[in-house]
Amino acid sequence: MAPKVLVSDKLSETAVQIFRDRGIEVDFRPELGKDKDALAEAIGEYDGLAIRSATKVTPSLLEKATRLKVVGRAGIGTDNVDKEAASKKGVIVMNTPFGNMITTAEHAIAMMFAVARQIPEASASTHAGKWEKSKFMGVELTAKTLGVIGAGNIGGIVCDRAKGLKMKVIAFDPFLSEEKADKMGVEKVELDDLLKRSDFITLHVPLTDGTRNILSKENLLKTKKGVRIINCARGGLVDEEALAELLKSGHVAGAAFDVFAVEPATENVLFNLPNVVCTPHLGASTTEAQENVALQVAEQMSNYLLDGAVENALNLPSMTAEEAKVMGPWVKLAGNLGSFIGQLTDEPIKAINILYDGIVADMNLPALNCSVVAGIMKKSNPDVNMVSAPVVAKERGIQISTTNQDKSGAFEGYVKVTVVTDKRERSIAGTVFSDGKPRFIQIKGINIDAEVGEHMLYTTNEDVPGIIGTLGGVLGKHGVNIANFTLGRAKAGGEAIAILYLDGSLDQNVQAELAATGLFKQIKPLEFDAV
Secondary structure (H helix, E strand, O other), rough: OOOEEEEEEOOOOOHHHHHHOOOOOOEHHHHHHHHHHHHHHHHHHEEEEEEEEOOOOOOOHHOOOOOOEEEEEOOOOOEEEEEHHHHHHHOOEOOOOOOHHHHHHHHHHHHHHHHHHHHHHHHHHHHHOOOOOOOOOOOOOOOOEEEEEEEOOOHHHHHHHHHHOEEEEEEEEOOHHHHHHHHHOOOEEEEEHHHOOOOOEEOOOOOOOOOOOOOOOHHOOOOOOOEEEEOOOOOEEEEEHHHHHHHHOOEEEEEEOOOOOOOOOOOOOOOOOOOOEEEOOOOOOOOOHHHHHHHEEEEEEHHHHHOOOOOOOOOOEEEEEHHHHHHHHHHHHHHHHHHHHHHHHHOOOOEEEEEEHHHHHHHHHHHHHHHHHHHHHHHHHHHHOOHHHHHHHOOOOOOEEEEEEEEOOOOOEEEEEEEEEOOEEEEEEEEEEOOEEEEEEEOOOOEEEEEOOOOOEEEEEEEOOHHHHHHHHHHHHHHEEEEEEEEOOOOOOOOOEEEEEOOOOHHHHHHHHHHOOOOOEEEEEEEOOOO
16 A cells, blocks of 8 residues: 655645655645644544644644654754654654755855844835934954854855855864864864854754753853854744843844744844844745755655655664665564564563674664664564664663674674573574575574574474474474474584474464473564564
């Protein structure tokens, strides 16, 4: 059945057509974004939800979204999506951080010009029939120092444009390396240095616990007298009350804000202050940007629903379509390994240790980790998936660690998963053969070569004669056909294991008859997703 997507906000017809062209059924109902009850009534039919800012994706909406796999936000901000609730429900949340980069950066530059030359006030005065030429004395941007807080995608474009204006650019960004700063032609500084030296300060960081009120009253007081501040990033980055006081006192010469702590901002302490330029969150509001993010979100959602590619997800490691093709068998293997251990482990898990060896060590390990953890968690929570599994594991206090190493054995690459409980450690390793099929290659330190099937039987026993005959006889008696039979042992007469790939599942009578033989220490039917 083809995936089905709901577009509940205004997206361009070209974007909607992308879904259709990719073979996805799509309903374009932009009126639902402002009608939460109607949206809740309809959402259960859809695998994907494409939105802008009007639609609110709340926990109560997600409860109704029984088929939903992905929410795509055409734009960068996802404040209208409860990402924690989405993760718990296993729903991927994507945004489009690159479609409006140039537009937002250009708006910041325009706001800088506007506040430097008092353009809005001068325009209003002139429209009013006044000719107050001497009142609006501005400053040049040339040779001034611009302090950029956040030199990522948008901040980097602002840096580049400012250099073209012959400004001296300094940047504070904990993630900016000296090498990258040199390449950008900017000076990397600490925040206090930026505050003291900047003639203009522009912000380009997300709103997090670490950046909230980054321009607090304390930090604003550290700025150079006559500084001008531009915020086209997120409301809440600047203490607006403190900024208003410093504007009134003259310490801050001007401010230009496109975003506010509370939006829609129908009233604000910054409104109607002299030389304060305010716009209604227009950073991404150009025809080019609106089209770009709409097209991008349609492509991203289509790629995920059809090919499993994960791009610009906020709650799952990204995986390109090319990566998905190469990694698909390894993602499947990772889930199988986790599922094997999860089905065998009855006591609470304290830690999950994952080892990647050889070619797989260079792949997208965060995505593989999610698959392993999802496989383990499925026994206790059948609805868990790669998105929700890490959340469930964290809630249970499970520690997850990863090790990667160069090729160390007979296989080009393999994955080994070890689970730690209060009682024991249990491990299994697997690889992917050239046919693309996952194989179990080691269980409990015993080497094997077992093809993974939908229905399997795992047994442990002392290495004594008669095991093969007993298993074959009992299963044959009950009409269970064996597709593949693999044996392994630690040493002659020591611990041995058998893993059987069956054509059907086992019932309790078969297990009881095997147990009655007294030959087996453990008899465990296993079920895996269809391969």
